Amino acid sequence: MYNSSTGNSMLCRDFMRPRIIQASLKTQKEGIAGNTKVPRNVNMEKLRSGYLFPEISKREVQHIEKYPDAKLISLGIGDTTEPLPEIIASSMANYALSLSTAEGYRGYGAEQGNKALRKAIAETFYKDVRIKETEVFVSDGAQCDITRLQLLLGSNVSIAVQDPSFPAYVDSSVIIGQAGDFEDKSRMYGNIEYMKSVPQTNFFPDLAKTSRSDIIFFCSPNNPTGHAATRQQLEQLVKFAKENGSIIIFDSAYAAYITDDSPRSIFEIPGAREVAIEVSSFSKFAGFTGIRLGWTVVPEELSFSNGFPVINDFNRIVCTCFNGASSISQVGGLACLSPEGFAAVCSITDYYKENAKILHNTFASLGLKVYGGKNAPYLWVHFPGSKSWDIFTEILERTHIITVPGSGFGPAGEEFMRVSAFGHRETILEAARRLENLYL
Amino acid sequence: MYNSSTGNSMLCRDFMRPRIIQASLKTQKEGIAGNTKVPRNVNMEKLRSGYLFPEISKREVQHIEKYPDAKLISLGIGDTTEPLPEIIASSMANYALSLSTAEGYRGYGAEQGNKALRKAIAETFYKDVRIKETEVFVSDGAQCDITRLQLLLGSNVSIAVQDPSFPAYVDSSVIIGQAGDFEDKSRMYGNIEYMKSVPQTNFFPDLAKTSRSDIIFFCSPNNPTGHAATRQQLEQLVKFAKENGSIIIFDSAYAAYITDDSPRSIFEIPGAREVAIEVSSFSKFAGFTGIRLGWTVVPEELSFSNGFPVINDFNRIVCTCFNGASSISQVGGLACLSPEGFAAVCSITDYYKENAKILHNTFASLGLKVYGGKNAPYLWVHFPGSKSWDIFTEILERTHIITVPGSGFGPAGEEFMRVSAFGHRETILEAARRLENLYL
Known part of the structure; x- marks a missing residue:
């Protein structure tokens, strides 16, 4: 009955892309037929077009279209995957x-x-x-x-x-x-x-x-x-x-x-x-x-x-x-x-922390500096001298794994990637195997 | 396990009353010990102190303290009372x-x-x-x-x-x-x-x-x-x-x-x-x-x-x-x-509409002009020449029934009372009996 298979942000994407292009043409004038006379909020106008996660979803969809048979793994948006305690x-x-x-x-x-x-x-x-x-x-x-x-x-x-x-x-x-x-x-x-x-x-x-x-x-x-x-x-x-x-x-x-x-x-x-x-x-x-x-x-x-x-x-x-x-x-x-509930949810956070350890070791084995993971379900991996959207693309093309470009979190995030440790263990292990071969 | 017996807005009341009095003394100065230097939002300052429903809750609590044995009936806040369809x-x-x-x-x-x-x-x-x-x-x-x-x-x-x-x-x-x-x-x-x-x-x-x-x-x-x-x-x-x-x-x-x-x-x-x-x-x-x-x-x-x-x-x-x-x-x-669900919820709205009819007839029998109730779970009862907070108090004192003063919805609501038709049938019938005697 409940189907969230369309994903979190595809709908954001569907809404925002074509119509923002339309508005950015700037050929529209006040008072043309069909428009109201209500001014658009200047604060909304200031916002950069793409909220980070919808942009990632967009790239994800494009990737699936390009490689329909690839088994995509998402270490992108930090979404929990393990069932609730009974x-x-x-x-x-x-x-x-x-x-x-x-x-x-x-x-x-x-x-x-x-x-x-x-x-x-x-x-x-x-x-x-x-x-x-x-x-x-x-x-x-x-x-x-x-x-x-x-x-x-x-x-x-x-x-x-x-x-x-x-x-x-x-x-x-x-x-x-x-x-x-x-x-x-x-x-x-x-x-x-x-x-x-x-x-x-x-x-x-x-x-x-x-x-x-x-x-x-x-x-x-x-x-x-x-x-x-x-x-x-x-x-x-x-x-x-x-x-x-x-x-x-x-x-x-x-x-x-x-x-x-x-x-x-x-x-x-x-x-x-x-x-x-x-x-x-x-x-x-x-x-x-x-x-x-x-x-x-x-x-x-x-x-x-x-x-x-x-x-x-x-x-x-x-x-x-x-x-x-x-x-x-x-x-x-x-x-x-x-x-009882508290103990059960703690065992799930422990599970994600074990995931983080696995991924930490994987990135470290590539000779990369890896931060986070010990006190958080996120790793912060440094790729010196690289643009984070380029690394995003490279990892996606080579391993079919979604990560999050650090620059999406602010200018000081450039050169970094955020890697989420949420996922089933077998998915994390598979991701680790693919990442080990990233530079082969 | 889940207990909402403290009521909707009592907590609003608890927060707002004593401390608003404190702030309105205006003896406080900027920069005194313990205060931050963050200005209070001027828009929040403009708001009138009492949001309508918390004020009613406050009066309700006072009434219960005054008449601990009275069986209070609330035709105030429009809150549903009938169980969900299975x-x-x-x-x-x-x-x-x-x-x-x-x-x-x-x-x-x-x-x-x-x-x-x-x-x-x-x-x-x-x-x-x-x-x-x-x-x-x-x-x-x-x-x-x-x-x-x-x-x-x-x-x-x-x-x-x-x-x-x-x-x-x-x-x-x-x-x-x-x-x-x-x-x-x-x-x-x-x-x-x-x-x-x-x-x-x-x-x-x-x-x-x-x-x-x-x-x-x-x-x-x-x-x-x-x-x-x-x-x-x-x-x-x-x-x-x-x-x-x-x-x-x-x-x-x-x-x-x-x-x-x-x-x-x-x-x-x-x-x-x-x-x-x-x-x-x-x-x-x-x-x-x-x-x-x-x-x-x-x-x-x-x-x-x-x-x-x-x-x-x-x-x-x-x-x-x-x-x-x-x-x-x-x-x-x-x-x-x-x-099946739609039919079941419609039978519940029908139930509340029947409540509205009962209350409509009661107020009309008192010689009052009654509006609403036919297409809504609210009645709007006119008490010409009276202040609605006075009518609120009079109805509460005489019948132990909570209603909502029309003036709380804007100046044109003065002289009117909003009466909610949400409630179990026996409660509505009891309210009707008490109201019939309002002017005896």
Whole structure:
């Protein structure tokens, strides 16, 4: 009944390609027959045409047309592949069934999420760092909450992002109107502080050279580099935010993959409650990419310059612009946080981490520098002197494997490729075999 | 396991009340210890403090504290109460279970929604009006899509709303920056065209007196008045939009309640494809208030003044700011549109319509003018010369029944009460009995 075989972003592609060409002809004038008189949003106009993943999907489709018999392997978009633990699936199934009974039916839930789930999130992830359940807002995913946070902040703030970083921070910033124009030469938008985070600096920005911004987006373990910021790095970041009166929006969507003693939450750092918001997700932690569930923590102490608590405005945004995550997904989330469910989902993240180790060894055996993988389901592989879209094409042509060009995450991603470790073990092993022969 | 007993908006109340008082003291200064230097969004500052439904929840809680033994009945927030048809619940349950199998597991779906569901929506609701499945975008609900449409439009457009209307149109407009300040005297925001829609004009605005706006929000059957616009009214509206080069955002969330020949979609009106977007929902149609599922139709012909297709920008917003509705909810939606599922959900809307008839007769028997109820699950009851918050209090004190003050939907809602017909039959009959004695 449910068929997602058309893939994630083919439809993006179908929509965007031919019609954007049409609009870029610029022969159209205001007021011609059939057009409304509504101006197109200048912020939407500023956006670069291709969101990274739809562009990759497009190339994937072209490749399949060219090599219809090739067995394509995707190490591209970070999509989970392993079945849900039975206890989690059956809790959602039982709840769904109960909705057909008079006793079990429920309508609207709280916009902020079910109380039991908020409590379980606070106790599971923030037990030692004083986060209250009322500071946890359940959502339909981290990406959606990033946009809601942008709505809350509005156009009159400045932002900083790690370079490279997950494209949604920059793109949502452009959409809400915080960014200047895109400059083709630097491949950066104006008014955005790109904090270069490269191997030479242990993937942390040089804060002495970083200008103040109101908002600092920071993702750890990082997508795409796979680097988990050390405690010392995060202490520096919190100190920097405090000195500048900035707010950190900390994305911990991959925290479940941390194997060493890197902090799993920004709130492990003293003082973070006054300068940070944390966005997180069940997607990669529990295979909920299609089920849609995440959360955002806004501490009560966090205030705007006039003393108004940020949590009040976020609550208002959640009540006005959102209506809560699906009640069924929330039941699934609660099952993930039960002792049995938690153990089961951890064994799946372990499985993906083993995949990452296999791929890490493969790329290293080619003599390449490989980063990430230890605390994240992503590897960040360096191809010195090469353009990442060229490497994308070369790997695809030679091995029929989809990867992600590092330049899609920001200018500092050039020369790198992001390789996802999500996949069935036999697929990862097959990918490893093909990659071993990459330069034969 | 799943407990929503804390109610929809109590948590809103808990957050907002004490702290808003604190902030309104205005003794706080920029830069005081603990505050960041991030300015609060001026648009958020413009918002009136209480979103309507949280305010009602607050009064409800106070009433329960005052009369702990009273059996409170809520005809307030329009929340569905009847169990899902078994076929729909079991389709979601079976799908959820399949996620624990290697064959059944699915990760990310398309951001725009599952192809089969988009097709089913197009064929079920738009069969005769030429809407393609690729013009249908599945969402997590109409309220969320209203905000996404505002993100798409940006701050540089003007809007018009029916007065009275569902508060999310105006509030999302304020949040995105389209509105001027709220004026306490008129109880209107600046830069918003309030189109008075009252019984004397058959709940339709006097378009000859209506200024041009870029965007016209129009809800039919209307929340709160329960009025379904006639074909002739909608023809006038489309003509008006065409003459002005405006875009209509048509909210058809209650279309399933239409019993007469009023149009169920704006696209029944010739020419609407060039001037309208339609937002709709499974919430009231199929009892999906907690499950979260809706859709938006953007026709390919609809263009901004420069000729750029609106559908491309909406697709971009959906891909960047949203990540698709829950896959489980989408399976449930597909089951609603199967022949058996459709018949079953229609029998539930019939049940609520019978409730509406009972309540209609009750209020009419009191000598009051009652509107709506025939094509919508809401009644709109006139109390000439009274303030609607006073009537709210009077009804609550005398009958322990929660209703919604019409003034919460706009200044033209003063003197009116919205009464929801959602509820178990025995609750509605008990409410009717209590109301019969309202003036004894």
